Amino acid sequence: MALPMVPEMEIEASKTATAIAESIRMSPDRIDEVRMAVVEACINAFEHSRSVDHEVFVTFEVLGDRDPEKLRITVRDTGVGFSPDILGDPTMEEKLKSMRKRGWGLKIIRGLMDEVEIHSGSGGTTVVMSKMR
């Protein structure tokens, strides 16, 4: 799905993720975690990508040999990219002292999903995240 970068469009992506996760009978708590990770990945793209086409592309795949085993979600933008290595690991201690309280998205996604890969360069950023059923 292609999402225009407008407020609360992340909720639309999370609804699709929820419907697909329910169709493979993922547990409600795990679905909720997927939903939140999708929201975070989308708002990261909305906020930071500086994409000229103002769109985020979200792909959902159900993977498994015979039965569904895993839900893989890819969130891609065509923005300016970033270097994940220089972001560091935000902490509450640091954020309480800092003027900038934001910057938690990737930490939350990594904490909620089973596998997370980030590919970023001058052509944009792709976040690939998976959750076992």
Added chain:
Amino acid sequence: MTESLNVTVDRREGLAVLYTEGYINNQGGEEIAKLAYKLIDEGYKVLLLNLAGTKIVNSIGISILIEIIEKMIEIDGKLGFCCLTPTIEKTFHIMGLAQYAPIFKDEAAAVAQLGA
């Protein structure tokens, strides 16, 4: 499509409880902060955020809650959370937020602890 947040306040002796209903994003976080700062101005130093009516939050909304935590630390007050979904609670733990603002299973437990 809008998922706006409603916040209601119950002012009690020495403690105010804020009940949220809806999505805590940037606007939702700002709404909570506006009410929290108003309560602080009224003299409340103990605030409880009851999130029973919130099923989803985002990190921008949470970052505004961190500003409230910072303010509560500054005034030597207390902010607690109760009635979180398992995912919101897990997220707060991932961020380390629970170290600075305790999380309670239900409102009665929160009031008993925070009000003490």
